[in-house]
Every structure is written in structure tokens, then in C-alpha cells.
Amino acid sequence: MGSTDASFSFKGLLAVLPRGEPLDIAFLNGHGLSASHASHLAKGGWLTHLGRGVYMLPGDTLTRDGCLAYLMRQHPGLHVGGKTALSWRGVRHNVTFREVITLWGEKQVRLPTWFLERFECSFQTTQLFDPSLPKDFGLQPLPGGNTALVVSVPERALLELLSDVGKTETVQDARNLVEGTRNLRLSVLETLLTHTTRIKVVRLARALSEELGLPWAAMAKTQSEQKGGGARWIAVSKNGERLDLKA
Numbered sequence: 001m002g003s004t005d006a007s008f009s010f011k012g013l014l015a016v017l018p019r020g021e022p023l024d025i026a027f028l029n030g031h032g033l034s035a036s037h038a039s040h041l042a043k044g045g046w047l048t049h050l051g052r053g054v055y056m057l058p059g060d061t062l063t064r065d066g067c068l069a070y071l072m073r074q075h076p077g078l079h080v081g082g083k084t085a086l087s088w089r090g091v092r093h094n095v096t097f098r099e100v101i102t103l104w105g106e107k108q109v110r111l112p113t114w115f116l117e118r119f120e121c122s123f124q125t126t127q128l129f130d131p132s133l134p135k136d137f138g139l140q141p142l143p144g145g146n147t148a149l150v151v152s153v154p155e156r157a158l159l160e161l162l163s164d165v166g167k168t169e170t171v172q173d174a175r176n177l178v179e180g181t182r183n184l185r186l187s188v189l190e191t192l193l194t195h196t197t198r199i200k201v202v203r204l205a206r207a208l209s210e211e212l213g214l215p216w217a218a219m220a221k222t223q224s225e226q227k228g229g230g231a232r233w234i235a236v237s238k239n240g241e242r243l244d245l246k247a
Contacts, residue, residue, distance in 0.1 A: 017057060021066030022114070024074075025053040050114040064101070067115055069148035077106035079139050079150040082164055085157035086177055088142060093176040104152070104160060106135065126163055126198075133195035138188065154181060155189040159196060162204040178208045186216055193223040202227050 013031055017023065025035050033041070038055060041047045047055040056062060072078050079085075081104035086092065101121040103111075108125055115121075129137075138156030141147045152160060158181055165174045196202050206224040209217035 014057075018066070019057065019060055020063035021056075022050055022062065022070045023047070023055045023057070024070075028055070051112050054112070054114070062114075062118060064119055065146050065149050067119065068101070069146045071109075071111070071115065072150055073148055075105060075109050077135060078109060079104055079152060081152040081157055082160035083157075083169065083177065085152035086154060086161060086180075088151055089154050089157065091154060091157075091177060091180040093173070093180070102160070102164075122168060128159055128163055128198055128201065129192070129195040130197050133192070138192060153188065155184050155192055158184070158189070159192055159201050159205065162201045162208075163198060165200075165204060174204070175208055175212070178214070179212050181216075182214055184216055186219060189216055190219055190223070193220065196223075196227075199227060 013033075017031070025038060028038050029035075035053065038047060042049045042055060045058060048058050048060075050056055068080065080088065080101065082102040084099070084102040098120060101119055103121050103123040105123065105125050109123065111121070111123060136150075138153045139150045140153055141149055142151055145151075151157075158178065161169060161174055161177060165171055193202060193205065202220070202224050206217070206220040208214075209220045
């Protein structure tokens with residue numbers, strides 16, 4: 001196919017191709033463009049090459065949500081969690097100058113260079129819950145947002161935040177955020193705590209909720225006692241904070 005024909009056929013697709021997000025070969029194939037055709041269009045300036053098999057429209061600006069939705073379609077289980085999820089759902093303490101996106105996933109994912117060049121993020125694969133909890137429990141799009149962009153609900157985000165204490169979050173930072181979780185759905189949080197396998201998370205939930213007088217403190221205490229017996233759990237975080245948590 002000559003360049004004129006290629007350009008003409010591609011012009012007809014411009015009205016339907018999404019803006020603000022990457023276009024991979026599988027997506028372009030669905031619109032009748034082969035890998036060789038896409039490469040030809042990129043050489044002609046009709047597409048901008050981002051990485052192996054991934055393009056964007058020339059002059060387009062990749063958006064945070066568009067890129068995240070794209071990555072989540074590529075990697076099931078990947079979601080926005082922890083501190084970022086709480087912030088996006090209205091629970092925040094300080095507004096940072098540059099957002100660091102907290103990503104969680106079921107397995108290790110090599111995030112593409114074109115994404116990391118545009119957005120700062122942290123990523124982890126910590127398994128917080130036992131296998132009997134459905135993998136998508138507590139994972140939903142934001143109201144009115146991109147349906148492909150999955151974000152932890154506040155109850156799950158809270159437990160992910162507590163998992164990060166001693167790693168990327170301090171106890172004080174967690175305390176400031178936990179104080180804003182007075183309106184959690186008790187049934188959802190109880191389900192998540194029942195399936196939580198990390199004792200540090202359960203005991204932190206109890207300790208902070210009791211200290212702050214939160215409505216879900218009694219339930220967190222019950223869960224902590226059921227999982228922890230009478231023993232204490234002690235650890236030292238990376239920044240030297242001592243975590244001494246009773247059952």
C-alpha cells in the first residue's frame with residue numbers, strides 16, 4: 001500500500017481513536033491496521049512510536065488516567081491502591097506538589113519507560129488477603145471515571161496503606177490519614193480484615209482506630225484478637241520507628 005493510500009485510510013480512523021492514551025498493536029489490529037501498517041504510519045508521521053508495539057497520536061498528550069487504564073487492560077489485577085486510592089476517594093491529609101501514584105498488582109510488572117518518564121509511581125505485589133477472598137473485592141472504578149481504571153475502595157485502600165507503614169509510609173503519616181476514615185462501611189472492612197493475612201496490618205488497624213476513637217475500633221479489636229492471640233508483634237521500620245503492637 002502506498003503512503004497516500006495509508007494516510008487516507010488512517011485519516012478516517014482519527015475520529016474514533018481515543019485521545020490521551022496509548023494505542024497498542026492489538027487495539028490497532030481491531031481497527032484494521034496491521035503491525036507493518038502501523039510501523040509505516042509511524043515512519044510517515046501519522047503515529048508516534050512509544051515502545052515496542054505501542055504508539056500514540058502525534059501531538060496528543062498522554063493523560064494519567066488514560067495511561068493507567070491502558071496498563072490495567074494489559075495486566076489484570078493491577079490497580080491504584082493505598083495512599084493514592086484514599087486520596088482519589090477523598091481521604092487526604094497534605095496535598096503534595098508531585099503525585100506519586102501507588103500501584104498494586106498480583107504479580108511483578110515491568111512498567112514501560114514511556115509511562116515512568118511521565119508519571120512517578122511506586123509498585124508492589126504484597127499479598128494482603130487469603131485466596132478465598134475474590135481478587136476483585138474492593139476494587140472499583142471511580143464514580144463517573146474511566147471504567148477501565150480500577151481503584152481500591154476506601155476500606156481496602158486503608159489496609160494497603162497500613163501495609164506500607166514501615167516501608168514507604170511512617171506511622172504518623174498513616175495516623176493522619178486513618179483519622180479521616182470515620183465513614184467506612186463496617187461490613188466491607190470486616191470482610192477484608194477477616195481475610196487479611198498480615199498480622200501487622202490487622203494490629204495497626206486496631207491500634208490506630210482505638211487511639212483515634214473511630215467507629216470501627218471495636219470490630220478491629222475483635223479481628224486482632226481472633227488473629228493474634230495474646231502475643232505482641234514488634235518490628236523496627238526502615239526509618240527507625242519501633243512498631244510494638246498488641247493483639
